[in-house]
Amino acid sequence: MNAGQGRQAGAGQGDLPVLQLRPLFLPTPGHGFEAPADETLDDDVMGQGLPEYNVFGVRPVDVERVFWYRWIAGHQASFALWWAMGDVVGHSRDTVPGPAEVDLLAACVEAYSALLLYSSTVPRTHYHHHIRRRMALQHPSFSGAWAPDYRPVRKIFRGGLPWQRDPSCAALGVAVARNAATHDYIAGHLVPDGPSLLQQSIGTPGVAVSREKEELYDNFFLTVRRPVSRVRFINQLRARVGGIATDLTHHGLYPNVEGHHHPVVTGQSGGMLMTLVPGTLRILDEALRLVTEQQLQGVGA
Numbered sequence: 001m002n003a004g005q006g007r008q009a010g011a012g013q014g015d016l017p018v019l020q021l022r023p024l025f026l027p028t029p030g031h032g033f034e035a036p037a038d039e040t041l042d043d044d045v046m047g048q049g050l051p052e053y054n055v056f057g058v059r060p061v062d063v064e065r066v067f068w069y070r071w072i073a074g075h076q077a078s079f080a081l082w083w084a085m086g087d088v089v090g091h092s093r094d095t096v097p098g099p100a101e102v103d104l105l106a107a108c109v110e111a112y113s114a115l116l117l118y119s120s121t122v123p124r125t126h127y128h129h130h131i132r133r134r135m136a137l138q139h140p141s142f143s144g145a146w147a148p149d150y151r152p153v154r155k156i157f158r159g160g161l162p163w164q165r166d167p168s169c170a171a172l173g174v175a176v177a178r179n180a181a182t183h184d185y186i187a188g189h190l191v192p193d194g195p196s197l198l199q200q201s202i203g204t205p206g207v208a209v210s211r212e213k214e215e216l217y218d219n220f221f222l223t224v225r226r227p228v229s230r231v232r233f234i235n236q237l238r239a240r241v242g243g244i245a246t247d248l249t250h251h252g253l254y255p256n257v258e259g260h261h262h263p264v265v266t267g268q269s270g271g272m273l274m275t276l277v278p279g280t281l282r283i284l285d286e287a288l289r290l291v292t293e294q295q296l297q298g299v300g301a
């Protein structure tokens with residue numbers, strides 16, 4: 001496990017993972033990675049084999065700390081995956097990307113779906129009293145639509161790139177459909193009877209995303225824009241996946257909150273999302289592996 005994901009003594013709960021949030025450094029969208037510095041890859045977080053986790057956690061959870069961690073780290077890992085996808089989309093333009101690149105896109109979309117589920121395991125009341133309230137304080141119309149790293153890959157999620165109908169992109173199509181179903185599902189789960197923060201605010205239809213809103217969004221998710229090398233980029237994604245693995249192995253996907261669980265996807269409701277429940281770490285590991293290969297090919301480019 002990487003440095004910074006150590007453990008601290010817990011009062012009667014065994015060792016608690018630290019789950020330290022850190023700033024995520026990313027280039028501004030549209031800018032490339034910086035020339036490689038004298039940096040080395042950190043250890044592969046899953047190098048010892050894929051850790052196992054319980055779907056229903058057993059140990060009691062520190063609610064405030066764990067779900068805040070999940071919300072921020074889950075978003076940061078998503079931003080990094082979008083970045084890796086943007087690298088492919090940026091140079092493929094109108095032609096079908098090669099098989100390795102299509103595999104990478106599909107794996108990143110699947111991993112983003114797994115992260116949507118992971119981030120949304122927060123009990124609904126806690127989400128409304130803490131997380132959603134904090135987002136509304138950041139801006140009354142705070143929205144995922146402000147995510148700067150999503151814009152370059154948005155068309156993929158809409159099936160809007162000319163090559164996406166090619167038969168070689170079938171698995172990507174399945175992943176995109178699962179992603180849309182997952183976002184709809186978790187939105188309905190956490191906010192069953194309400195419009196999004198954006199839709200709630202006055203006079204917003206068609207609102208353009210200003211740089212200021214993007215900065216507020218970045219700032220909320222501890223994301224800092226600055227030149228980053230590909231090795232640093234990989235290390236940051238590895239650290240996020242490592243932290244999530246530590247969290248899941250300790251708390252389970254659906255943590256034990258004062259003796260209760262708050263499952264998001266269940267057998268009856270699951271549909272396309274069920275594969276994410278036991279598969280979160282496997283799916284993240286696969287995306288991390290392909291992104292690492294892709295980015296290391298680009299080192300020195």
Ligand code: HEM
Pocket residue numbers: 075078115116117119120143144145146147150154183186187188190191194195196197198199
């Ligand atoms: C779990 C983490 C979440 C992530 C990473 C996320 C991400 C995103 C992104 C990237 C968009 C832009 C989509 C586009 O422009 O095509 C978006 C839009 C949207 N999201 Fe989420 N989302 C999350 C959770 C939620 C939740 C809990 C809700 C509950 C209401 C929600 C409701 C919406 C809605 C309604 C939109 C459409 C734009 C708007 O009206 O705000 N999302 N989200």
